[in-house]
Amino acid sequence: MTLSEGTGRQGGGLTTGEVARRLGVAPTTIRSWDRRYGLGPRVRTGGEHRRWTAEDIARLERMCALTTTGMPPAEAARVARSEQHPDAATAARPAAQPRVRPEPAPSRARTGLRLGDARQECRGLARAALRLDACALDRLLDTVIADHGLVAAWHEVIMPTLQAVGRKWESAGERYVEVEHFLSWHVSGALRRCAPPAVPERSGATTLLACVPGENHTLPLEVLAAALAERDLPVRMFGAALPVEAVVEAVRRTGPAAVGLWAQSRTTASRPLAQHVAAMEWGVRGARRHPAVLTLGPGWAGKAVPGLLRPTGLAEALTALEAAVTG
Known part of the structure; x- marks a missing residue:
């Protein structure tokens, strides 16, 4: 309809x-x-x-x-x-003048984003992104997150729209690269606007999130960080392509209850890095602790690491991190 x-x-x-x-x-x-x-x-x-x-x-x-x-x-x-x-x-034409049909324009199916049965909000976001309308896009993103909550907004509206933009880019060469970058930037801004102020960090009860070395796709990890903050769970977000030495040093300095390592591509997912982080220890002798390590993102598919968590989606990752932090 x-x-x-x-x-x-x-x-x-x-x-x-x-x-x-x-x-x-x-x-x-x-x-x-x-x-x-x-x-x-x-x-x-x-x-x-x-x-x-x-x-x-x-x-x-x-x-x-x-x-x-x-x-x-x-x-x-x-x-x-x-x-x-x-x-x-x-x-306004003379009565004797034959009626001329307008020349057919390109059909919507060939030019718009293919959103199928997606929610009406997806179509609004897609149109605003295609028009590069910053004000409309920010307003629509803020509204959909406020109306549906962060997790539902991500799964049912934002992610389907991002996927549609990605498909358009793949099928149209380089024509729509600017649309994907534009939409991703504004989604990132909306996530920061909707997140509450940083939750005070508690010793041994913080989640550390980072993209593995060579990985620059941060948006899904930004959603997870915002969702943790929404649940009053302290989180340290390190963003894109954190070098191996920096990952190890961040874990050593903060002693997190859980570490989430995001990999979008199989070429960046590093099993040795995940195993090394999982083996790290801190605390007094006799009561030393290890972090719960979550391998996040499609890059880890087929690279299961024994003893480490491999959640398949945002909701499952939130459940696992909440258990690790509060358990």
């Missing part, structure tokens, strides 16, 4: 702000399209208040789809108006 189909059952239509959130564009963008290209609602109530009907929103959806292909906004607006209101587009 499209946004315009869902709106048709609501009777009074949607406000500009509601339409903007669902389409993933800024309200100022919609007002600009109204003012410049005549894509405003057909009916206004209470003076200048806009109420968008299903037909109105269908034009905006088409406008979004066309502009993401690189079509100039003025031309996209002309096509959107013509497709939705062919009679209005030809009303």
